[in-house]
Amino acid sequence: MSSQKPVTQEFGTVEENAVRLDQDKAEQLVDALNTDLAATEVLYHQLRKHHWTVNGAQYRDLHLFYEEAYEDASEAADHLGERVQALGGVPINRPADFQDRSPVEPEQEDILEVRTMMKNDEEMYGDIIERVREHVELAENLGDYATSELLREQLEELEEYAHEIEHFLAEDSLTKW
Incomplete structure (x- = not known):
């Protein structure tokens, strides 16, 4: 609980929402979206x-790829946080909580070999x-088609980046080692 007052809504609570999704359903979705938000923030920082x-030899291409990828991750996190708010919840928002809540682990702080980073x-x-x-x-099962659509759009983007990384990691390359 925050010691800063006045608190208008505590984290972990879900209030009535303007999109008229039942509170029980909204609570389940807020929990799921906060998990996705935490994972997206961890991804962003990595x-x-x-x-x-x-x-390395592909520095420029990879540097630009990573810039686009982290900008898209930041935008995705923003959409997730706003949807949590629309459903009557409080978006996860403290850096330490992102890592604690995230289902994915960030890699170590060391600078790694490029192929290792990409893997x-x-x-x-x-x-x-x-x-x-x-x-x-x-979201589909709970009848929240707007959240489902948001997540589908993010899923498509995530899959595109995963596929692009797969291409970078291909054994066949024009670059001589």
Whole structure:
């Protein structure tokens, strides 16, 4: 509980919402979306790290790829947080809580070999994709088609980035080692 007053709504609570989704359903979706938000924030920070530290023969392509990827992750996080609010919840918002709540683990702080970084990103994207698919189904089953659509759009973007990373990691390359 916050010691800062006045608190208008405590984290973890779900109030009535203007989209008229039953509170029980909204609570389930707020919980799922906050998990997705936490995972997206962890992904964002890992992508930023890779943007800053990538090097090698494909530096420029990867540097630009990571910049686009982390910007898209930031936008996705914004949409998730706003949807949590629309459903009557409070979006997860403290940096320490992102990592605690996230179903994905950030890699170590060290600068890693580029292929290792990308394999870690591919794994993180895959884990998030699986979770988001589950949450699309949850939203559909609860009759929240707007949340389902939001998550479907994010799922498509996540899959595109995972596929792009798969191409970067391909064994066949024009770059000589």
